[in-house]
Amino acid sequence: MTIWDELKDHRDANSGLRILDLFHDDHRAESFSRRVDGLLFDFSKTALDAGAMSLLLELARSRAVEGRRDAMFSGARINETEGRAVLHTALRAPGGVVELDGQDVMPGVLETRSRMTDFANAVRHGGIAGQGGTYTDVVNIGIGGSDLGPAMATLALAPWADGPRVHYVSNIDGAHIHDTLAGLDPARTLVIVASKTFTTVETMTNARTARDWMAGAVADPATQFAAVSSATDKTAAFGIPPERVFGFEDWVGGRYSLWGPIGLGVMLAVGPEPFGQMLAGGHAMDTHFREADLADNLPVLLALVGIWHNQICGHATRAVLPYDQRLARLPAYLQQLEMESNGKRVAMDGTNLEHDSGPIVWGEPGTNGQHAFYQLIHQGTRIVPCEFLLAAEGHEPDLAHQHRLLAANCLAQSEALMRGRSLKEARALMAGKGLSGDELERQARHRVFPGNRPSTTLLYKRLTPFALGQIIALYEHRVFVEGVILGINSFDQWGVELGKELALALEPVLSGENDGADKDASTRQLARAVRTSSL
């Protein structure tokens, strides 16, 4: 019998138990929570009990999570399908030695960080200016990992924003760049082209559009461009001077790249010091991940809760619900992190996965989501494990009463999900409203909440740059641990290739250059309708 089978047996044996009943143990809230460096992770409102936890920890050990973790930090080429090391953690290290093939990568990391810092300071204080004066706006053009992380972090750190306004353009849809540039002064706008490969169609197309826009108003548009890329030959061909190019190595995956030059937009918005605090938060989480026992290790615990809900209990989705408006882009960021990393059907050795791949991640900030999709979470037929995030304190002292209401809503949701409302309670409610007989019965049934729905809560003191760094690194390592347990290579993304290839082939069909005879009838019909706009 495998540990997976034992876990499923344990799930079945406990299927009659309600989460609320587990709280007959007076110590459950503390036993199923961990506090690390200002974070409190509470996973007590799940069906996990001591037996399940010990099996999950055995599973983690049997999958050599600790060994794989150490291999990652030591520069081993654990991204085996691309033959690459995975060292994004070096980007947030304060110094020391991080070796790759016997070479210390840290001098290069620190040099790039210091060039970024000088550049950001000069832009922020006017030492580097646009042709019309000090930069008022920065437009970061990138997509996927070259957009989601910095866009999420820039919004998260809004209270620290004291530099130029930073905008993010990602979509190939011309509406995105059109609406972003509208109203900006081209002579006082800096454009960052952020693309690891400098080949991504969306980014390169938007970059050319921005250059054309600028050319109408500025003598030499290239002087108002910077690039974040590993492909220095291509940045040079685009006309961006080498001193404005910030590179990173192939051992940093796109979705893990926020910590280095891809974070330039964040640094420009908030300044190098808060950016450095974000790195420090990420590094503190690295240290915790490397040193804490598995049973007290936050990334490992998040991963085990995830494996329990997704692979053992079969709940396919995971809702990420930040009760923090400034984390509005966190669900989108985590979608890429989790789904591009662990959305795979074969294991590292090419054999079919024995278990489901990673979960479908989605979410919205609270309380907005409450007025949209929480109905299904509370009363739908499917169970959606929820992950709440909440700061103990807001940033607006004058609006402390609003923060209290926000927090009350967050705690109320996890309580309601667990507790539910029984038919008996619903009947009493309806009787209290004066109903009786069949009508009371009918109305009461609509007001039953099954409850027993699992959730976790991650509480942090305030959304500071340090806390943000901790939270992002926590999720990165969680995804890694889940991938190790499932046997997945979390660092490649072959699944995005096919659509890109087909899109390239379809563009000439839409322009009429190619008749698309090799396409299926549906695709031909749609292409014809788009080309001729015959609708």
Ligand code: F6P
């Ligand atoms: O969508 C696939 C992907 O390769 C992501 O992994 C990456 O973050 C994104 O495209 C952007 O790539 P690049 O930075 O090379 O433009």
